[in-house]
Amino acid sequence: MTSPTTTIAGTGATVRVAVVGAGVSGLVAAYRLRQALGAEAVIDVFDASDTPGGLLASRRLDGQLLDAGAESFIVRRPEAVGLVEELGLAERVVSPTSRRPAILAGGRLRDLPRPTLMGIPADADQVVDLVDAVDVERMRGDVGRPMDWTTGSDRSVGELVADRFGRSVVDRSVDPMLSGVYSCRSDDIGVRASLPALAARLDSGAPDLTTAVNGLLPPPSTAPVFGALDGGYRLLVDRLVQAGGATMHLGSPVSSVDADGARWTVTLDSGPQSSHDAIVIALPAPAAATVVAHAAPQAARGVATVATASTALVMLAITPDVALPEHSGVLMATGEATTAKAITLSSQKWAHLASDGGPGLVRASFGRYGDPVDHLTDDDLVSAAVADLATIVDLAGGSRPLTAADLVDSTVQRWPVGLPRYAPGHRELVASALADVPPGLVFCGSTYDGVGVPACISRAGVAAAQVVTHLADRGPHGGGTMGS
Numbered sequence: 001m002t003s004p005t006t007t008i009a010g011t012g013a014t015v016r017v018a019v020v021g022a023g024v025s026g027l028v029a030a031y032r033l034r035q036a037l038g039a040e041a042v043i044d045v046f047d048a049s050d051t052p053g054g055l056l057a058s059r060r061l062d063g064q065l066l067d068a069g070a071e072s073f074i075v076r077r078p079e080a081v082g083l084v085e086e087l088g089l090a091e092r093v094v095s096p097t098s099r100r101p102a103i104l105a106g107g108r109l110r111d112l113p114r115p116t117l118m119g120i121p122a123d124a125d126q127v128v129d130l131v132d133a134v135d136v137e138r139m140r141g142d143v144g145r146p147m148d149w150t151t152g153s154d155r156s157v158g159e160l161v162a163d164r165f166g167r168s169v170v171d172r173s174v175d176p177m178l179s180g181v182y183s184c185r186s187d188d189i190g191v192r193a194s195l196p197a198l199a200a201r202l203d204s205g206a207p208d209l210t211t212a213v214n215g216l217l218p219p220p221s222t223a224p225v226f227g228a229l230d231g232g233y234r235l236l237v238d239r240l241v242q243a244g245g246a247t248m249h250l251g252s253p254v255s256s257v258d259a260d261g262a263r264w265t266v267t268l269d270s271g272p273q274s275s276h277d278a279i280v281i282a283l284p285a286p287a288a289a290t291v292v293a294h295a296a297p298q299a300a301r302g303v304a305t306v307a308t309a310s311t312a313l314v315m316l317a318i319t320p321d322v323a324l325p326e327h328s329g330v331l332m333a334t335g336e337a338t339t340a341k342a343i344t345l346s347s348q349k350w351a352h353l354a355s356d357g358g359p360g361l362v363r364a365s366f367g368r369y370g371d372p373v374d375h376l377t378d379d380d381l382v383s384a385a386v387a388d389l390a391t392i393v394d395l396a397g398g399s400r401p402l403t404a405a406d407l408v409d410s411t412v413q414r415w416p417v418g419l420p421r422y423a424p425g426h427r428e429l430v431a432s433a434l435a436d437v438p439p440g441l442v443f444c445g446s447t448y449d450g451v452g453v454p455a456c457i458s459r460a461g462v463a464a465a466q467v468v469t470h471l472a473d474r475g476p477h478g479g480g481t482m483g484s
Helices: 004-009 024-037 078-086 133-140 157-165 167-182 196-203 209-214 233-244 285-291 297-304 378-395 426-433 453-474
Strands: 016-020 042-047 058-061 064-067 102-105 108-111 226-229 247-250 254-260 263-268 273-276 278-281 311-318 329-332 342-344 360-366 407-415 441-443
Touching (some): 016 254, 042 263, 064 233, 102 167, 102 378, 108 378, 133 157, 133 167, 157 209, 167 342, 285 297, 297 426, 360 378
Parallel strands (some): 016 278, 042 247, 102 329
Antiparallel strands (some): 102 108, 311 360, 342 360
16 A cells, blocks of 8 residues: 555544445455554444355364365465465465365266366366376367457357367366366356456457467476465455454444445444444455445445355265375366265365374365255255265265264254356446446455455455545545444
8 A cells, every 4th residue: 555545634623434344355455544544544344244254254163273165275365375474374384285186077086187177177188087088089179270359359168168169178077176266157147257368368469268278377387286274265355344443333234325424334234333434345245335325326336236155065065984085185077976066085185183082074065156056955955965965975985974873973064155157247237337436445355356365355455545536536434434
């Protein structure tokens, strides 16, 4: 953040900003605003939940507090790593073990192909034992085959990859990866929003998909791709709350935000109002559309069209008598006879979660766009997780079958409004929706520029900078109080 805030903070007037949403995006926005506006500014954070963090949730399993949402972040992007260092948590960053993930495809466990671009293979030899022979040959014939791509256009990832590499590559390599990242199958996700670098490479004239993918893969490296926090994301959430110094209004759902002359009014479901100089909306798409419906109808209409996936996470503690497979996890190919879309063998993947004589810790993920989990009870989900894990243990040649009697503990975390669907045309939709937003109202979160924690951190910083610019343009102004 830069100089305009110093001038504003030094006027003697109290700057007051509201952040609606206390997920990682809202908390980072509040923290960046605190850095920019100084200690005198009043920053109010509102959230319907009684606990900050949003999708960075934690649940107790066999006495341990574990991540029940996101569990890791990409260390090759600077945003999360930089924030962790800023907040004094660098010594708590841990790397995965050397165990590799597998794919369940055709009723067998196969090694996850690598290197890939979000599951799109770089070479046919990587997937020769995974996909249909006809599609291996199709991949080998990709170079030199005319490319059907128009600069500036968009299409689904599944359509593009099926055309160039074959449907079995989509089902057994791309879908498993994208289902884990976006909670969508590749036919439901646009290239331009989910893989912008690939779209840019095709726009610039890459002659085929093979050339485009290979041009985007980083050099081979043994450095870890992912990191996590020993102690979980709750450490980051707590540190952000502390460093942001905002007034936290938890259990306080916002019904609307409205322009009030040059200022903004936040109205809670329970009735009280507060007056602010600017508002940051850090909510999932459906909630954001409702809250800004009156103040920014164009934005509300656009954001309301962004669909979300209903998902759930089941966490299991398994008796140590059962040997978990020597993998970090298992992704499920499309069409497999399983209910979960992925299983993370957490105590195999992260050394800090393993203990001699302690239970095996497992996460089973359910639900995608178009494949909701609302009809399944918690007991249904736990039973399905145990059954799918038993299948994995059996296929891996476990010492003995896993049964329901081996379950030490379990917990279920539901996300009725999960990740947004980045459909073809998503970037243009967002740009159009936000093209005429009133000054002082800004947006951040996974709806806009990426679903991962680093992307949300980046977008939150952009939102905070937009607020700072707005305040600098306005100059001196007054404040307000709850109930005004």
